[in-house]
Amino acid sequence: QQQVKQSPQSLIVQKGGISIINCAYENTAFDYFPWYQQFPGKGPALLIAIRPDVSEKKEGRFTISFNKSAKQFSLHIMDSQPGDSATYFCAASRRGNKLVFGAGTILRVKS
């Protein structure tokens, strides 16, 4: 019940395209859903986060869509750029503390 399932495992997108990464969770007590971006040799950095009181949150080219009834959430990267090439992790937690992470998606944006 603590798992967060993330897909796809890897993704190749053309420059300017839309990158979409999906996650599903099981624990209905989770109320905080962040996305992290990680470059090789670095720690993860928070990209954007959502609480279940809204169905969508947008920050620049990054949008989280949240479906509470389906227990799913997704990250959309609009106008994807080569600099977006990184590993993306979704996570979930209750109250923002002990994060449960998905397995990660390796994104490559081709120029």
Add this chain to the structure above:
Amino acid sequence: GAGVSQSPSNKVTEKGKDVELRCDPISGHTALYWYRQRLGQGLEFLIYFQGNSAPDKSGLPSDRFSAERTGESVSTLTIQRTQQEDSAVYLCASSLGGFYNEQFFGPGTRLTVL
């Protein structure tokens, strides 16, 4: 300002040896977390310190793992009698504490157990 720092950046040890990994959180951050990241996998929660409260050790995989924190500053993760399956990147994060605050991650310590 300085972010979360961790040392050493890399550690190679022999099976059966003990290792200590250090984390210096962002100044003023009352919460500190340790996570483990195995190759090609997501991060796994290990332990969580919040102020002077008893730490949440629910993620520690065995009694060979322990961690301490001095007040609201430095933390040390100790792994005794290391095993090959302990090889991973160990990441520390800190936050302002309370609820829903961003966790800031350090660069990690890559542990290799031969």
